Amino acid sequence: xxxxxxxxxxxxxxxxxxxxxxxxxxxxxxxxxxxxxxxxxxxxxxxxxxxxxxxxxxxxxxxxxxxxxxxxxxxxxxxxxxxxxxxxxxxxxxxxxxxxxxxxxxxxxxxxxxxxxxxxxxxxxxxxxxxxxxxxxxxxxxxxxxxxxxxxxxxxxxxxxxxxxxxxxxxxxxxxxxxxxxxxxxxxxxxxxxxxxxxxxxxxxxxxxxxxxxxxxxxxxxxxxxxxxxxxxxxxxxxxxxxxxxxxxxxxxxxxxxxxxxxxxxxxxxxxxxxxxxxxxxxxxxxxxxxxxxxxxxxxxxxxxxxxxxxxxxxxxxxxxxxxxxxxxxxxxxxxxxxxxxxx
Amino acid sequence: xxxxxxxxxxxxxxxxxxxxxxxxxxxxxxxxxxxxxxxxxxxxxxxxxxxxxxxxxxxxxxxxxxxxxxxxxxxxxxxxxxxxxxxxxxxxxxxxxxxxxxxxxxxxxxxxxxxxxxxxxxxxxxxxxxxxxxxxxxxxxxxxxxxxxxxxxxxxxxxxxxxxxxxxxxxxxxxxxxxxxxxxxxxxxxxxxxxxxxxxxxxxxxxxxxxxxxxxxxxxxxxxxxxxxxxxxxxxxxxxxxxxxxxxxxxxxxxxxxxxxxxxxxxxxxxxxxxxxxxxxxxxxxxxxxxxxxxxxxxxxxxxxxxxxxxxxxxxxxxxxxxxxxxxxxxxxxxxxxxxxxxx
Numbered sequence: 001x002x003x004x005x006x007x008x009x010x011x012x013x014x015x016x017x018x019x020x021x022x023x024x025x026x027x028x029x030x031x032x033x034x035x036x037x038x039x040x041x042x043x044x045x046x047x048x049x050x051x052x053x054x055x056x057x058x059x060x061x062x063x064x065x066x067x068x069x070x071x072x073x074x075x076x077x078x079x080x081x082x083x084x085x086x087x088x089x090x091x092x093x094x095x096x097x098x099x100x101x102x103x104x105x106x107x108x109x110x111x112x113x114x115x116x117x118x119x120x121x122x123x124x125x126x127x128x129x130x131x132x133x134x135x136x137x138x139x140x141x142x143x144x145x146x147x148x149x150x151x152x153x154x155x156x157x158x159x160x161x162x163x164x165x166x167x168x169x170x171x172x173x174x175x176x177x178x179x180x181x182x183x184x185x186x187x188x189x190x191x192x193x194x195x196x197x198x199x200x201x202x203x204x205x206x207x208x209x210x211x212x213x214x215x216x217x218x219x220x221x222x223x224x225x226x227x228x229x230x231x232x233x234x235x236x237x238x239x240x241x242x243x244x245x246x247x248x249x250x251x252x253x254x255x256x257x258x259x260x261x262x263x264x265x266x267x268x269x270x271x272x273x274x275x276x277x278x279x280x281x282x283x284x285x286x287x288x289x290x291x292x293x294x295x296x297x298x299x300x301x302x303x304x305x306x307x308x309x310x311x312x313x314x315x316x317x318x319x320x321x322x323x324x325x326x327x328x329x330x331x332x333x334x335x336x337x338x339x340x341x342x343x344x
Numbered sequence: 345x346x347x348x349x350x351x352x353x354x355x356x357x358x359x360x361x362x363x364x365x366x367x368x369x370x371x372x373x374x375x376x377x378x379x380x381x382x383x384x385x386x387x388x389x390x391x392x393x394x395x396x397x398x399x400x401x402x403x404x405x406x407x408x409x410x411x412x413x414x415x416x417x418x419x420x421x422x423x424x425x426x427x428x429x430x431x432x433x434x435x436x437x438x439x440x441x442x443x444x445x446x447x448x449x450x451x452x453x454x455x456x457x458x459x460x461x462x463x464x465x466x467x468x469x470x471x472x473x474x475x476x477x478x479x480x481x482x483x484x485x486x487x488x489x490x491x492x493x494x495x496x497x498x499x500x501x502x503x504x505x506x507x508x509x510x511x512x513x514x515x516x517x518x519x520x521x522x523x524x525x526x527x528x529x530x531x532x533x534x535x536x537x538x539x540x541x542x543x544x545x546x547x548x549x550x551x552x553x554x555x556x557x558x559x560x561x562x563x564x565x566x567x568x569x570x571x572x573x574x575x576x577x578x579x580x581x582x583x584x585x586x587x588x589x590x591x592x593x594x595x596x597x598x599x600x601x602x603x604x605x606x607x608x609x610x611x612x613x614x615x616x617x618x619x620x621x622x623x624x625x626x627x628x629x630x631x632x633x634x635x636x637x638x639x640x641x642x643x644x645x646x647x648x649x650x651x652x653x654x655x656x657x658x659x660x661x662x663x664x665x666x667x668x669x670x671x672x673x674x675x676x677x678x679x680x681x682x683x684x685x686x687x688x
Contacts, residue, residue, distance in 0.1 A: 145543030
């Protein structure tokens with residue numbers, strides 16, 4: 001694992017003083033942090049001493065990306081994807097600033113980065129379900145009846161971690177169950193099977209930039225847009241479609257973080273309003289999308305998805321034309337900052 | 345739950361004295377047991393006092409089914425499906441006689457039947473993955489981004505339980521990892537998504553007879569057949585295909601049982617030999633099968649699958665012609681013993 005330290009960037013979108021980093025000091029200090037400041041760039045974000053970080057505010061984003069900065073959302077945690085774009089590392093771990101270190105049932109503090117990297121460096125099994133969960137974990141394996149030809153698995157592109165304490169509920173569920181807490185520690189990592197979509201939460205998420213970075217765009221949402229609080233969902237649907245097409249794996253489960261507080265359900269309801277309707281059409285659409293065989297890179301897949309979004313979703317709302325254009329701009333920016341590596 | 349007691353039969357295939365029932369006394373005594381004696385019918389199977397049971401040996405099976413008894417395997421735990429056929433109950437729980445009561449991490453003995461019934465009477469969610477696992481469990485729900493139109497779920501047909509201590513490994517894995525024990529208690533129930541097959545183990549399995557009984561045929565395996573130790577796998581592939589087609593759910597995870605001893609890996613290797621090869625072709629075949637829309641009952645689906653097995657798998661081995669014929673005989677026997685209920 002020591003070898004991995006310089007292959008990981010931790011990306012944190014924020015609007016406030018980063019006191020939460022104190023909780024993570026023993027776990028994050030060995031890594032480089034990319035802090036993406038959302039909202040008013042004249043505000044000062046305080047970062048505790050001793051961390052290795054770069055901080056980018058909106059002025060920085062505009063300066064660095066120029067006209068292509070239009071694809072980075074404002075006043076939405078979607079701005080985190082600017083950090084994905086400018087990172088030079090193989091792996092990204094992104095975490096919200098209201099998430100603290102969780103403890104496992106034995107009381108031990110959980111090193112979320114280490115578990116995510118473990119998930120990413122071991123293969124996934126999207127073509128057949130293993131009933132004892134991740135067969136690459138210690139003490140587990142493939143069960144009787146698992147085809148031997150499938151036991152090498154496929155490279156893992158995404159590791160989706162979970163949350164203890166405050167669960168990631170939508171506004172209606174928050175309103176109905178204000179006191180519900182997530183207390184069940186499920187000691188499992190699961191490959192989400194090929195062809196199955198899932199609600200990817202951006203709170204505690206890691207991925208392999210080289211494999212899936214271009215498809216980890218969190219969309220054009222937030223300020224001035226009719227679509228809010230669906231940035232991670234959008235990235236989840238599209239990155240899963242791309243992973244399925246390219247034969248890459250997506251895992252969910254461990255590691256847990258401690259999610260400290262629920263956001264205001266009334267504010268959330270106002271933000272989610274359109275998304276709650278639209279997801280009923282968007283999800284079946286992305287479930288049925290088939291990418292052409294000619295798409296062999298994440299970039300090509302993503303540009304094809306931009307085309308399909310424009311052609312098929314504009315009838316829901318003209319917003320989706322803007323989204324499709326922003327998706328194209330994102331790939332242009334990605335290619336500018338991540339030119340193909342010269343052959344060795 | 346009390347209301348369920350007379351809607352459940354527990355089916356146990358065996359060749360020996362059923363001492364293991366002592367461990368289950370508090371949990372199984374309220375239910376009716378169907379004991380299916382495999383092997384030599386002149387042997388006496390001792391059942392501990394105080395259980396409500398019927399015991400059927402091979403002579404009974406031949407007498408009750410007549411010529412259709414040919415579809416019930418001999419010297420293979422597949423004989424358990426005779427019990428499924430003659431039961432009059434809504435739910436079946438089937439368990440192997442080397443499985444004992446397991447304990448949860450708090451040390452409490454696990455009532456496997458109760459957990460299985462809980463899994464079966466709550467819906468499944470095969471169309472979209474819920475990252476907090478079974479949303480119908482206490483303390484859980486659908487997470488943000490889960491479409492509201494899908495939150496009613498679909499009826500659950502199958503509940504696949506797991507094993508502590510001896511994991512269900514194939515012979516090669518047993519040989520390579522003779523000391524591996526399953527010690528991780530994963531506190532989760534998961535719907536296996538639509539379109540995904542899994543290795544269904546018959547050791548600790550429950551299902552809704554009315555919904556999926558006709559597709560829970562464990563095949564013509566064992567004595568005189570070239571296919572052994574794949575009875576549950578075969579039933580798993582086919583029942584999942586039928587569930588997916590009919591819009592029914594399959595859950596896996598809790599409850600655990602304590603699996604006391606591994607069977608002999610050398611004997612297993614000899615038995616599994618053909619299956620280890622064949623599964624490489626059989627699984628992709630069943631993954632790609634599409635049933636016609638006209639098939640609207642489990643029986644119709646199963647007869648269609650019998651036809652497809654005969655047409656497509658005979659090239660692997662002529663055995664699959666015999667299997668296909670036995671599948672048809674099974675449905676004939678099912679219909680004889682389970683005539684359609686008269687309209688109320």
